[in-house]
Amino acid sequence: MNLPNLKAAKIRSNKEVVYKESPLVSNDQFLGKKYFLRTYGCQMNEHDSEQIEAILEHLGMTSCEELEGADVIVLNTCAIRENAHDKVFGYLGRIKHLKKENPSVIVCIGGCMSQEENVANELKQRHPYVNIVFGTHNIHELGNMLLEAKAGKQDIEVYSEEGDVYEHVTYKRASHITAWVNIIYGCDKFCTYCIVPYTRGKERSRKLEEIVKEVEKLKEEGYQEVTLLGQNVNAYGHDLPESVAFSDLLEAVAQTNIPRIRFVTSHPWNFTDKMIDVIAHYDNIMPYIHLPLQSGSDRILKLMGRRYTKEEYITLFKKMKEQIPRVAITTDIIVGFPGETDADFKNTLDVVDTCQFDGAYTFIFSPREGTPAAKMKDETPLVEKEERLQILNQKINAYSKESNEKCVGKTLPVLILGTSEKDANKVYGYTDTMKLVNVEATKDTIGKIIPVTITAAKSFSLDGKLAEEVKI
Ligand code: 5AD
Ligand code: SF4
Numbered sequence: 001m002n003l004p005n006l007k008a009a010k011i012r013s014n015k016e017v018v019y020k021e022s023p024l025v026s027n028d029q030f031l032g033k034k035y036f037l038r039t040y041g042c043q044m045n046e047h048d049s050e051q052i053e054a055i056l057e058h059l060g061m062t063s064c065e066e067l068e069g070a071d072v073i074v075l076n077t078c079a080i081r082e083n084a085h086d087k088v089f090g091y092l093g094r095i096k097h098l099k100k101e102n103p104s105v106i107v108c109i110g111g112c113m114s115q116e117e118n119v120a121n122e123l124k125q126r127h128p129y130v131n132i133v134f135g136t137h138n139i140h141e142l143g144n145m146l147l148e149a150k151a152g153k154q155d156i157e158v159y160s161e162e163g164d165v166y167e168h169v170t171y172k173r174a175s176h177i178t179a180w181v182n183i184i185y186g187c188d189k190f191c192t193y194c195i196v197p198y199t200r201g202k203e204r205s206r207k208l209e210e211i212v213k214e215v216e217k218l219k220e221e222g223y224q225e226v227t228l229l230g231q232n233v234n235a236y237g238h239d240l241p242e243s244v245a246f247s248d249l250l251e252a253v254a255q256t257n258i259p260r261i262r263f264v265t266s267h268p269w270n271f272t273d274k275m276i277d278v279i280a281h282y283d284n285i286m287p288y289i290h291l292p293l294q295s296g297s298d299r300i301l302k303l304m305g306r307r308y309t310k311e312e313y314i315t316l317f318k319k320m321k322e323q324i325p326r327v328a329i330t331t332d333i334i335v336g337f338p339g340e341t342d343a344d345f346k347n348t349l350d351v352v353d354t355c356q357f358d359g360a361y362t363f364i365f366s367p368r369e370g371t372p373a374a375k376m377k378d379e380t381p382l383v384e385k386e387e388r389l390q391i392l393n394q395k396i397n398a399y400s401k402e403s404n405e406k407c408v409g410k411t412l413p414v415l416i417l418g419t420s421e422k423d424a425n426k427v428y429g430y431t432d433t434m435k436l437v438n439v440e441a442t443k444d445t446i447g448k449i450i451p452v453t454i455t456a457a458k459s460f461s462l463d464g465k466l467a468e469e470v471k472i
Pocket of ligand 2: 196267
């Protein structure tokens, strides 16, 4: 048994990153069994789940849609805010019930929540029917842990370490059109509200040639789009022996000629001019940047440990808009950080008015145990924070709709991903600027980048019809 430890998770030493292989475990004990996998949280977790699925399927299992039919249940969890916790613990109630009826079901909890000291302890004490708890550093061990669970061993194996890099990982990718590619793991920024540096370890980059090889292979397999993944992609390369920057990687990936390249998430700190130049220069790097603001108040930004001021953010934003043709920029904003006053909040609204984002994810501050912000004095009542969120959302939605309305009449390139959820006679996809479009077109457009004339704008999506050529 290895329980997580927050103090250990915080350590950043000069220990060299070890590059490891993670071969899949083969065994016929699970042959023909069913697994149910549920994923919470960000794209990083979605991509980890693709690794988990490969492990389970290599053991001969197939997935099932209903919890009730499963022999193995895996929850890949998120720890970013308290409501992510609540969802998982709520779901565990259902699983507990199921386990009573069928004790042979193997229940596994993985992901960021497992990396939290308080959660691992709670699982151990209050949810003893959980068979396996594994963390973000040892997903590759899940196969062996399952075999041990089958033999009756109950196990919590969560390592609070800086972490290594696993290469040549096998994934069962959710899509044949778009793919995620990890470029850097972990985070060293330690924003004071954020649990990620504790749950995901230190910043460690994959080697440039391995990433390029992976993208080349995906291109050969017919993938149209890759999204380069990292908690903070512009930190890419700083830990590698040969000095490479994210702009070098972006350029190398662009030169593979894969049709579309995206990347998330960018920190406004250290977003270099070279990065802007490279994004502007290559047609296959999409003109879309997710640039979390978090707050527009210098005082709050300082308390958050964000390393930039309101002015610096706006200057960077304007530079991007000027130098990258048609770029769309979205953001993340937290309201109700400890000590946030009305004046601080007004500064956030002011940045929103200046930047007029294409879209934003907005959150109420959620204290995460073990982070510095969780200990800060927070006297603003929840109702007030909720009011601020509502005011902010109204503004965000209005600008988002405005930006969508500007698309009407234009003919934009859209990568079609599948049949529209709302209307089976339509397909859906994303513009280069990452706007969701429901398109009047036949299903043979799925997997292709097609010109679409935008006919109507909603707050969160566009309608369009197939056209002959792109006219922007
Ligand atoms: N409370 C509220 N929002 C948070 N985020 C990260 N940590 C917290 C927290 N403790 C938000 C940030 C980040 C996004 C992924 O989640 O805005 O960019
Ligand atoms: Fe969290 Fe800040 Fe790292 Fe983003 S940059 S993952 S908000 S600590």
